[in-house]
Amino acid sequence: MGKLSPEEERWLAVDRYIEEMLLPADPVLEEVLHSSAVAGLPAHQVSPTQGKFLQILAQIQGARRILELGTLGGYSAICMGRALPGDGKLITIEGIPKHAEVARVNIQRAGLSGIIELRLGSAIDILPALEGSFDLIFIDADKPSMPDYFDWALRLSRSGSVIVMDNVVRQGEVINTASKDPNVHGVRRLNEILQAESRVNVTAIQTVGSKGYDGFAIARVK
Numbered sequence: 001m002g003k004l005s006p007e008e009e010r011w012l013a014v015d016r017y018i019e020e021m022l023l024p025a026d027p028v029l030e031e032v033l034h035s036s037a038v039a040g041l042p043a044h045q046v047s048p049t050q051g052k053f054l055q056i057l058a059q060i061q062g063a064r065r066i067l068e069l070g071t072l073g074g075y076s077a078i079c080m081g082r083a084l085p086g087d088g089k090l091i092t093i094e095g096i097p098k099h100a101e102v103a104r105v106n107i108q109r110a111g112l113s114g115i116i117e118l119r120l121g122s123a124i125d126i127l128p129a130l131e132g133s134f135d136l137i138f139i140d141a142d143k144p145s146m147p148d149y150f151d152w153a154l155r156l157s158r159s160g161s162v163i164v165m166d167n168v169v170r171q172g173e174v175i176n177t178a179s180k181d182p183n184v185h186g187v188r189r190l191n192e193i194l195q196a197e198s199r200v201n202v203t204a205i206q207t208v209g210s211k212g213y214d215g216f217a218i219a220r221v222k
């Protein structure tokens with residue numbers, strides 16, 4: 001990370017404050033961050049406060065089956081997996097073998113190997129083989145494919161399913177019509193699809209914090 005602006009310093013300091021005040025020390029998640037950094041994984045996992053938010057969302061939803069696209073080191077999978085009952089299931093898909101390797105160890109360390117099933121491969125190959133519907137779907141994989149992932153998420157949903165999509169603001173670049181960034185293009189195409197999709201009730205929320213300025217979209221299937 002480059003030098004932080006005064007605003008970014010403040011967002012980071014407030015996230016640290018919230019973590020200190022509200023989030024108990026979590027050796028398992030701290031080890032996920034450590035092992036991910038040591039292995040050279042990109043530091044793209046959700047922040048601690050966002051991970052807790054996903055966990056609470058899964059609890060509110062009464063989720064029994066969760067689908068995640070983009071495992072990375074397993075941070076968000078562990079956060080959401082902790083909200084599941086003993087017979088619950090979280091399927092998480094990761095396309096990069098090194099990421100999956102790190103995640104497997106972390107999931108085991110979290111005691112969630114019986115609940116979290118990690119599938120290594122391209123989501124576009126794996127998704128068609130999935131059966132049944134999911135109560136909560138978290139889309140956090142490569143951004144150019146977000147429109148395709150949303151399409152699959154909808155197919156794997158039921159009435160009342162919740163679909164969360166990460167990184168839909170991208171430091172505000174989402175409104176830059178001249179952007180050449182394929183990630184921004186992916187998000188903008190996703191928004192066009194969401195705009196035209198009558199089967200979901202959807203919004204997007206901007207966020208600041210230790211991950212900078214970004215946001216997530218949340219859709220509930222009608």
Ligand code: DHB
Nearest residue numbers: 044045046140141166167
């Ligand atoms: C990127 C991806 C993420 O999932 C994230 O949370 C932040 C950044 C990226 O690819 O730039």
Ligand code: MG
Nearest residue numbers: 044140166167
């Ligand atoms: Mg993300």
